[in-house]
Structures are given as C-alpha cells and as structure tokens.
Amino acid sequence: MTSWLRTALLSGVLGYRALFAWSTPGLFVASLVLAPVLQLVFFLSLGSSLGYGDPEFFVVGNAIQVSAAAGVSGLVSVIADERRFGTLSVILGSPGSAVAVFVGRLLPGVVLGTSVSVMTGLVGLAFTGSSTTLAGSLFFVLTAVVAASSCSALGLALSALGLVYRDIYQVATAAYLALLVFSGSNVDRADIPPVVRWIGDLLPTTHAIEAARSVLAGGSAGAAASLLLAELGVGVAWGAAALIGMRILAHRARVLARVELF
Numbered sequence: 342m343t344s345w346l347r348t349a350l351l352s353g354v355l356g357y358r359a360l361f362a363w364s365t366p367g368l369f370v371a372s373l374v375l376a377p378v379l380q381l382v383f384f385l386s387l388g389s390s391l392g393y394g395d396p397e398f399f400v401v402g403n404a405i406q407v408s409a410a411a412g413v414s415g416l417v418s419v420i421a422d423e424r425r426f427g428t429l430s431v432i433l434g435s436p437g438s439a440v441a442v443f444v445g446r447l448l449p450g451v452v453l454g455t456s457v458s459v460m461t462g463l464v465g466l467a468f469t470g471s472s473t474t475l476a477g478s479l480f481f482v483l484t485a486v487v488a489a490s491s492c493s494a495l496g497l498a499l500s501a502l503g504l505v506y507r508d509i510y511q512v513a514t515a516a517y518l519a520l521l522v523f524s525g526s527n528v529d530r531a532d533i534p535p536v537v538r539w540i541g542d543l544l545p546t547t548h549a550i551e552a553a554r555s556v557l558a559g560g561s562a563g564a565a566a567s568l569l570l571a572e573l574g575v576g577v578a579w580g581a582a583a584l585i586g587m588r589i590l591a592h593r594a595r596v597l598a599r600v601e602l603f
Contacts, residue, residue: 350445350448372410372414373410373411373453373456373457374457374460376410377403377407377410377457377460377461378461378464380403380407381399381400381403381404381407381461381464381465381468382468384399384402384403384526384527385399385400385465385468385469387527388527394529396465396469396471397469397471397554397557397558398529398554399465399527400462400465400466400468400469400471401462401465401481401550401553401554401557402524402525402526402527402550402554403461403465403526403527404458404459404461404462404465404481404485404553405458405484405485405488405526405546405549405550405553406520406521406524406526406546406550407457407458407461408454408455408457408458408485408488408489408492408546409454409492409496409516409517409520409545409546410454410457410517411449411450411453411454411456411457411489411492411493412450412451412453412454412488412489412490412491412492412493412495412496412545413492413493413495413496413499413513413516413517413520413545414496414513414514414516414517415449415450415453415493415496416446416447416450416492416493416495416496416497416499416500417496417499417500417503417509417510417512417513417516418500418503418509418510418513419443419446419496419497419500419503420443420500420501420503420504420509421500421503421507421509421510424503443497443500443583443587444497444583444584446497447490447493447494447497447580450489450492450493450496450497451486451489451490451493452489453489454485454488454489454490454492454493455482455485455486455489458485458488458489459481459482459485462481462485473557477556477557480552480553480556480562480565481553481556481557483569484549484552484553484569484572485549487549487569487572487573487576488545488546488549488550488572490573490576491545491546491549491572491573491575491576491579492520492545492546492576493576494545494576494577494579494580494583495516495544495545495576495579496513496516497579497580497583498579498580498582498583498586499512499513499516500583501583501586501587502586504587519544520544520545520546522537523537523540523541523544523547524541524544524545524546524547524550525538525541525547525550525551526546526550530551542571542575543575544575545572545575545576545579546572547572547575548568548569548571548572548575549568549569549572551568552565552566552568552569552572553565555568
C-alpha cells in the first residue's frame with residue numbers, strides 16, 4: 342500500500358511539472374485564467390441584460406463550474422498524452438501499478454481546479470462589488486476543493502476511454518459543455534426540465550454549486566454539508582468507475598493492439 346501511494350504521489354508531482362514543461366505560459370494563462378474569467382463575464386452580462394438572477398448567482402455558479410477546466414479537460418487527455426509521447430506501453434508493461442500512476446494525475450487537476458475556482462470567484466466578487474464573510478469564503482474554498490476533486494475523477498474516468506478511442510480530446514470539450522448545461526451553473530435548477538436535473542445530479546459540480554449558493558445566501562450549514570457530501574459521493578463514484586474502466590479497457594487495448602495507436 343505504501344508503494345502504491347508513493348507511486349501515485351510521484352506521478353502527480355512529475356505530471357504537474359510536465360504540465361509546465363510542455364505548455365507555454367501564454368497557453369496556460371489563456372486556458373486556465375482568461376477563458377474562465379471571460380465565461381463569467383459573458384454570463385454575468387447575459388443575466389443582467391435579461392434580468393435573470395442576481396450577480397452573485399452567476400459568480401458562484403461559474404466560479405465552481407470552471408474547476409472542470411483543469412479537472413475534466415486536463416485529466417481526459419492523460420492517457421492520450423501518454424500514448425502520444427510513446428510512454429503508454431511502458432506504463433502498462435511495467436511491474437508497477439499503472440492504476441497508481443494514473444490516479445496520481447488527479448493531484449494536478451485538484452490543485453489547478455481549486456486555484457481556478459478561487460481566482461474566478463475573487464474576480465467575480467471584485468467585478469460585481471460583492472462581499473462575503475470569512476466563514477463564507479472558507480466554505481467556498483472547501484467547496485472548490487471538493488468540486489475540483491469530483492471533476493478530476495470524472496476526467497480520469499473519461500480518460501480511460503483513451504485506451505481504445507483515439508479522438509479523446511473531443512470528449513473533453515463535450516464533457517465540459519455538458520457540465521455547463523446540466524450543473525445549473527447559470528440557470529436556476531427549478532427552471533430546468535426534470536430529466537436534465539436528474540442527469541445533473543449524477544455529474545460533478547451540481548451539488549457543490551448548490552452548497553456554495555446556499556451558504557453565501559445565509560442558508561444552514563447542515564443543508565450545505567449534506568450537499569457537499571453528495572458532491573463527494575459523486576466524485577467517489579466516478580473515481581471507482583475510472584479504476585474499473587482502466588482495468589477493463591487496458592486489457593481490451595492489448596487484445597485490439599491499440600496501446601500504441603495514435
């Protein structure tokens with residue numbers, strides 16, 4: 342168990358360092374700083390022009406949802422990038438745990454996802470002139486950590502498809518847009534059709550957004566805590582799906598001789 346955890350930790354640290362080695366600073370800023378802020382400004386402007394919701398509604402919804410920019414979009418390409426750089430066959434063929442290596446990649450997604458959420462939230466509060474209490478701010482950070490973790494688990498589960506599916510980068514875009522639609526980040530869930538709400542309950546960020554909005558609106562901590570536990574449960578479920586999917590699809594990739602297909 343100690344060896345497994347050590348492998349996962351080293352994989353996360355080295356993967357985090359590689360992210361900066363392979364991405365230019367401009368691309369990094371555009372993807373994880375500029376894009377989330379522009380998304381927030383767009384929906385703030387749209388909501389204001391339509392007279393729908395208050396500014397804090399859009400600030401909280403988008404600040405939590407953009408954690409998927411690093412969690413889902415970043416983690417979806419983990420296995421595809423290993424194949425692209427010719428290291429996937431080495432990982433799958435090594436005596437060490439390939440699952441530990443890929444699980445370790447959750448760490449950059451959680452760290453970056455939380456950072457993006459907090460940064461976007463601060464920009465949104467400054468842009469709208471809103472304020473919050475220290476307790477509210479700390480709860481928001483906790484919510485961002487949980488949301489980023491569940492998004493990273495979803496990204497890792499989808500990444501497993503990269504063992505048998507080549508165009509996995511398209512999945513990242515589709516997954517991010519799906520979370521934007523189903524999470525209720527910019528539309529009150531009471532106005533969403535029941536089937537859409539049901540799907541949203543199975544996806545990351547939905548419960549986290551509700552929890553953050555509840556606390557910042559002065560709601561009870563107990564109700565918000567139950568929503569955070571629900572968000573954590575969603576993340577655990579997707580994490581389990583990732584582990585099972587990797588084992589099954591890694592075997593399938595060997596049978597179909599697709600380990601090095603790019």
